[in-house]
Amino acid sequence: MSEADMDMREAAEHADGILDATLADLMPPVQWAHGPTTAGGHGVTRRRTVMTVISAERRGNFLGVVERGWQRRGIRIRGINNDRRSPAVYARTEDGFGVSLIFGGGQAFFEVDSPWVTLSEVAECAVAPHGPSYEGVYPLPRPHVRCAFWSAGAP
Numbered sequence: 403m404s405e406a407d408m409d410m411r412e413a414a415e416h417a418d419g420i421l422d423a424t425l426a427d428l429m430p431p432v433q434w435a436h437g438p439t440t441a442g443g444h445g446v447t448r449r450r451t452v453m454t455v456i457s458a459e460r461r462g463n464f465l466g467v468v469e470r471g472w473q474r475r476g477i478r479i480r481g482i483n484n485d486r487r488s489p490a491v492y493a494r495t496e497d498g499f500g501v502s503l504i505f506g507g508g509q510a511f512f513e514v515d516s517p518w519v520t521l522s523e524v525a526e527c528a529v530a531p532h533g534p535s536y537e538g539v540y541p542l543p544r545p546h547v548r549c550a551f552w553s554a555g556a557p
Contacts, residue, residue: 410446413499413516414439414524417448420477420501420514422529425450427471428464432456433533433547437511438540441524445516452510453533454547457556458486461505464552465491468503477501509545 408416425434437449456464469479472493483490483504490504498517503510536542548556 408516409520409522410441410444410516410524411522413519414441414446414448414527416497417446417499417514417516418527418529420495420499421448421450421512423475424468424471424501424503424512425532427467429467430549430551431532432510432549432552433531434512435531435533435536435542436527437513437542439524439526444518444521446519446524447513447515448527449514450512450531451542452512453543453545454549455545455553455556456505456508456510457553458508459555460552461489464510465489465503469493472501507544 425432432452432454434450434452434454437451439449440447469491472491473479477493477495479491479493481492483492488505490502493501495501500513500515502513504513505511533547
């Protein structure tokens with residue numbers, strides 16, 4: 403399906419698929435919650451916020467797993483921010499979706515932005531979060547779930 407043939411609902415579903423595959427690459431799995439969906443103009447943005455503490459010592463591992471998974475699926479890395487406190491990876495799919503992983507304030511945020519698509523209604527994501535839903539909670543809480551691997555070395 404080309405972007406010209408895609409509406410906002412389909413774009414949101416496609417973005418969810420990219421996010422699902424990305425998070426499935428992370429072993430051990432992390433807890434995450436849905437971030438806000440933005441649907442306006444002729445595009446859709448889907449977000450997922452990681453609730454597992456990713457220690458500064460493990461951020462490189464986390465970024466590497468995500469980057470390799472994207473490359474394996476044909477998602478091209480467009481830019482990398484190597485800042486120690488707020489590293490990020492920016493990529494683009496073959497069909498024009500922008501994909502990013504950004505660390506801010508010690509928390510990992512995933513975002514997928516659609517290209518220009520046909521206007522339509524956008525449903526909430528049908529995939530349940532891995533952890534509490536935090537439905538109606540804004541802003542989402544800081545990362546608080548500990549993991550023997552991903553949180554190793556964190557205070």
